[in-house]
Amino acid sequence: MKSIYTLILLVLSQLTFSQSSFNFHGITIKRGTKQHFKIPISNGDNATFIPITVFCGAQKGPTLGITAGVHGYEYPPILAGQQLIKSINPKTLKGIVILVQIANLESFIGRSPYVNPKDGKNLNRIFPGNKNGSITEKIADFITKNVIAKSDYFLDMHAGDAPEDLMPYAAYYSNSTMPKVSNIGKNMAKALGFDYIIVFETDGKDYLKKEHPSLYCSAEAFKRGIPAVDIECGRLGLSEKEAINSIETGVLNLLNQLEMVDTSVNVKTNNSYQFISKRVSQESKHQGIFYPLKQSGDYVKQGMKIGTITDYFGNTIETIFAETNGVILFMLGTPPINKKDTIVVIGKV
Structure with a gap:
């Protein structure tokens, strides 16, 4: 039962x-x-x-x-x-x-x-x-x-x-x-x-x-x-x-x-x-055309050249150097760039 x-x-x-x-x-x-x-x-x-x-x-x-x-x-x-x-x-x-x-x-x-x-x-x-x-x-x-x-x-x-x-x-x-x-x-x-x-x-x-x-x-x-x-x-x-x-x-x-x-x-x-607990973002100081020399996932050292910005006639107006050691989490991947655009974000490993 x-x-x-x-x-x-x-x-x-x-x-x-x-x-x-x-x-x-x-x-x-x-x-x-x-x-x-x-x-x-x-x-x-x-x-x-x-x-x-x-x-x-x-x-x-x-x-x-x-x-x-x-x-x-x-x-x-x-x-x-x-x-x-x-x-x-x-x-x-x-x-x-x-x-x-x-x-x-x-x-x-x-x-x-x-x-x-x-x-x-x-x-x-x-x-x-x-x-x-x-x-x-x-x-x-x-x-x-x-x-x-x-x-x-x-x-x-x-x-x-x-x-x-x-x-x-x-x-x-x-x-x-x-x-x-x-x-x-x-x-x-x-x-x-x-x-x-x-x-x-x-x-x-x-x-x-x-x-x-x-x-x-x-x-x-x-x-x-x-x-x-x-x-x-x-x-x-x-x-x-x-x-x-x-x-x-x-x-x-x-x-x-x-x-x-x-x-x-x-x-x-x-x-x-x-x-990665610390990240460094870098901004552009100019408007123009961006030429990256690195890509996401690349390791960089402080002071390394990672890109350039030219005016609309090909003259270099800004050179971008890495501000810290680390890995590139983000990189601007297209040519147009404005003043204060984020160019790169580096993660400090």
Whole structure:
């Protein structure tokens, strides 16, 4: 009799569990399924939508929020998101994945580097957004309230925009007053499988103070006490397959590290990390034509010549020398240059 009673309780618990679900934007998603959303965003003057895929795992677990296309000209994260539609299986997933396929659709459709052409604003400089603001501010507001705020862990995926020759790396947020959250972020960044890991040291940074806006998408998550990491993979607005696959693999690695999937088949192990906590940015003093002598990933020494700027008649008006020893994380990769443009970012290894 006792065994029959136990069996009945087990069946009832399984029925109850199988009926559990996840609600997103007023839609109920059943366990073991995924749902695509086109979230309308309008401020009266402009209208757009945000394509989002929500994976509701067959088993309970944490929620991972992911954003791609915060800058719409950064294609590898967006295309990796398209591949993740198939490679994340909700039937074997533990927990929830909220994947923003293209946060800044108008930037993507309009082939607009950095900014949304509808209002000229950079989505990654206005978080947490404004529900009564411009179209870009309203996008940030929706992502903040409906993706970031619902996440236990958060990942923002980027690449080198149109003029940016970028070296692939992962990054995480760290603060001495938040050691647990910082350490979880560190382990998440390691799981992404990149050779270089940037540490966003936030002690004393205004954007983490209560009275200041967070500005950056992943900084908004960290400010809320959510472990937050970034991917930077891809360059010059190109859709290179290697970068796309590296991002997809990184996300699958992360799901494995967070124990949200059962298998480690797709995991690429990497035990040789280079951590970078200090970065030096150098700006142009002139407008003209830029000729780089180095590229991202190159190691340089202080005083080494790394590029020149000429006027529009070929006369050299500025010679660029490395201001520190380190590895080039970012190098301007196209000829046009304006005064105060960032020419190079060197990571001190």
